[in-house]
Amino acid sequence: MKKALIASILAFGMTLSVQAADIVDTAVSAGSFKTLATALGAAGLVDTLKGKGPFTVFAPNDAAFAKIPKADLDALLKDKAKLTAVLTYHVVPGKVMAADVKAGKLKTVQGSDLTITTSNGVMVNNAKVIKTDIVADNGVIHVIDTVLMPK
Template identity: 75%
Template sequence: MKKLLVCTALGLAALSAQAKDIVDTAVAAGNFKTLATALQAAGLVETLKGKGPFTVFAPTDEAFAKIPKADLDALLKDKAKLTQVLTYHVVPGKVMAKDVKAGKVKTVAGPELTLGTTGGVTVDNAKVTAADIVADNGVIHVIDSVVLPR
């Protein structure tokens, strides 16, 4: 009986220590409320909870606040455009900051992002402010601005 209790306790500990997917990781961080709302509005939550792996350049609430409120509200109501903008922040595969190479990289949306490595990692005109937040289906790099497809 004692062995059964120890095994059960170890099993529960392992379950609670299990990594979270990209969406759960972002929500738990607390500073991606606008991103979570946008993912929900675009119907992308299940996609980013999927197998992956994905590399997500995630704008914070502060980054979304740089967009005029009327423009952000309009974007949140335009599912097609919102999906295009959000998937422009996602790159297939799991790319850690140390593996980023300067140049163009294709996004899930199709258009390419321009990555820079001088003075830290940049994504188009956004700076990575926190890197390598590992989720069980990829990695999140926090950026200080929303990047828009050209």
């Protein structure tokens, strides 16, 4: 009887295994990506970034979004097409860890290239990478200090 009870408890416990967090949940739990999370919701991209991936996200933190004048940010959040273009410009297909980053171009999900430079720290276009390799179960996040705008 005891063995059966222990086996049942162990079997039940195994069904409660914790799934690693996806990119969206990882960003939200970090606490410094509230504006990014709001923007992802407004653009309808939450499910995409919760998807299989893998994705590399150059994620602007709240301080990066604060550099955008409030009226401009509010207008961007209301323009779903433009917002989607801006947000997908921060996403690269595949999982690019900091150790794999080289100077050059990376094609974004939006379709344009990001320019990576490494001569004065790692820069993505005009944004400085301030934290690297925040691993999620469907990719990786690198924190940047500026919102990237596609041309």
